[in-house]
Amino acid sequence: MIRLLLILLFSISALSQADDMRPASLTITASDASQFDVLFKMPIRNGSRQQLEAQFDDATSMPAPKSRRIINNAYIENFSLERKAGLEGMQITIAGLKGASGDVLLRIIDNQQHTITAVLNTENPDYTVPVIKEMTKADTVVTYIILGVEHILVGLDHLLFVACLVYISGSRNKLLLTITGFTVAHSVTLILAATDTLVIPIPPVEAVIALSIVFLAWEIAKNNKNSLSLKYPILVSSSFGLLHGFGFASVLAEIGLPQNEKLLALLSFNIGVEIGQVLFVAALFAVFYLLSKLMKFITMETLRYPASYTCGIVATFWMFERLASF
Structure with missing residues (x-):
C-alpha cells in the first residue's frame, strides 16, 4: 500500500506539471515571391513561456519590428520577412529548442498555396526549405497521420x-x-x-x-x-x-x-x-x-x-x- 501511495503521489506531481503539452507553431505564408508573413505562437505554461526565437539565414531580412501579444494563454509574434531568392533554400532555426522538451510545428505556404509541414524538436531544431512542390495525396496522408499520432x-x-x-x-x-x-x-x-x-x-x-x-x-x-x-x-x-x-x-x-x-x-x-x-x-x-x-x-x-x-x-x-x- 505504501508503494501504491508513492506511485500515486509521483504521478500527481508529474502530471499536474505536464498538462499543457501544446506544441509551439511557426507558420510562414508567402504574400508574393519575396515577401512573407510569419506567425509564431508559443503556449504559456504555468504563467511563463518557453524562451524560443525563430531565426533565419543572412539572405532573409525583417523590414519591420515584430508585433507581440498574448491571446488564449499563448504568446504570439507577428512579423514580416523579405527574401529576394524566395522560400527555397531558406534556413530556419528555432533558438532555445536544443535541450528542451516540446515540439515546434512548422508550416510553410508559398504563393501558389503549396504547403510544407514539418516538426522541429530538440534533435532537429533546424530546417532548410526544399524546392516546394504540391504535396501528393500520399504525402498528405502520411504527414497528417503522423501529426495525429503525435x-x-x-x-x-x-x-x-x-x-x-x-x-x-x-x-x-x-x-x-x-x-x-x-x-x-x-x-x-x-x-x-x-x-x-x-x-x-x-x-x-x-x-x-x-x-x-x-x-x-x-x-x-x-x-x-x-x-x-x-x-x-x-x-x-x-x-x-x-x-x-x-x-x-x-x-x-x-x-x-x-x-x-x-x-x-x-x-x-x-x-x-x-x-x-x-x-x-x-x-x-x-x-x-x-x-x-x-x-x-x-x-x-x-x-x-x-x-x-x-x-x-x-x-x-x-x-x-x-x-x-x-
Whole structure:
C-alpha cells in the first residue's frame, strides 16, 4: 500500500506539471515571391513561456519590428520577412529548442498555396526549405497521420480520459465498443469544427474536457455497477467524445490544412489520433501485465483507487487552471 501511495503521489506531481503539452507553431505564408508573413505562437505554461526565437539565414531580412501579444494563454509574434531568392533554400532555426522538451510545428505556404509541414524538436531544431512542390495525396496522408499520432500521445487530458474508459468498460469486448463510441463521436465534431460548420469557444471546452475526466474518476472510485457510466459506458464515452472532438479541432486549426486536400488531411489526422489511442491502450495493458508479473498484489482492483484518485486530482487541477484562464 505504501508503494501504491508513492506511485500515486509521483504521478500527481508529474502530471499536474505536464498538462499543457501544446506544441509551439511557426507558420510562414508567402504574400508574393519575396515577401512573407510569419506567425509564431508559443503556449504559456504555468504563467511563463518557453524562451524560443525563430531565426533565419543572412539572405532573409525583417523590414519591420515584430508585433507581440498574448491571446488564449499563448504568446504570439507577428512579423514580416523579405527574401529576394524566395522560400527555397531558406534556413530556419528555432533558438532555445536544443535541450528542451516540446515540439515546434512548422508550416510553410508559398504563393501558389503549396504547403510544407514539418516538426522541429530538440534533435532537429533546424530546417532548410526544399524546392516546394504540391504535396501528393500520399504525402498528405502520411504527414497528417503522423501529426495525429503525435498529438494524441502528448495530449495528456485525452490520454487520461481513454485510461478511465478502460475501467468503466468492464471487459475487453466492451472496451472496444466504448473506445469506438468515443472515436465516432469526436470524429463527428472534429470534422464539423475543422470545416467551420460548427464553431464554439475552445477555453470552456477544454475546462469541460477536464471535468469529464473528474466525472469518470469519481465513477471509477465509487464502482457502482448501477451507475450511468458503468452501466452504459458506450453512451458516456460517446457523449464526452463530442467535446473532445472540439479539442482535437483546436490543435488541427493551429497546424492548418492544405488548401487542395482539406478533407483528406482531416481524415488522415483523425486516423492518426485513433492509431495513437490504440497504441496507448496497448501500452497500458503491457505495463499492467509486466507489473502484475513482478508484483503479485497488483491487479485491476488494487489499482482502482490509485488510478481514479490520480486521474481525478490531476484533472481537477487542470479544470480550475483552465477556468482561471477565461
